[in-house]
Amino acid sequence: MSIIYVLIPLAVIxxxxxxxxxxxxxxxxxxxxxxxxxxxxxFDDDLPPEEKKLADERKRLNDRD
Structure with missing residues (x-):
């Protein structure tokens, strides 16, 4: 029964x-x-540079909303 006096505060902590x-x-x-x-x-991480630029621009526009 005395273990309850240890387990209850331990559980609260x-x-x-x-x-x-x-x-x-x-x-x-x-x-x-x-x-x-x-x-x-x-989605692929290896987009061509022009597509990556467009994707970054779209992301920037969506982050403003």
């Missing part, structure tokens, strides 16, 4: 750490762009 890590991740914008990694496997 672990939950507190998990909540702190979650809020740190949100504040450091870890969850802002969840789709980019999924789309990155669909």
């Amino acid at each position: 672990i939950v507190g750490i998990a909540v702190a890590v979650f809020f740190w991740a949100v504040r450091s914008k870890q969850f802002d762009d969840l789709d980019r990694q999924g789309y990155s496997i669909l």
Whole structure:
């Protein structure tokens, strides 16, 4: 029964750490762009220079919105 006096505070500390890590991740914008990694496997990184320039321009225009 005395182990409960150790386990309950330990569980509260672990939950507190998990909540702190979650809020740190949100504040450091870890969850802002969840789709980019999924789309990155669909597109080639070795575009010709003129297409890469157009893609960068489109991305810059979309980032302003």
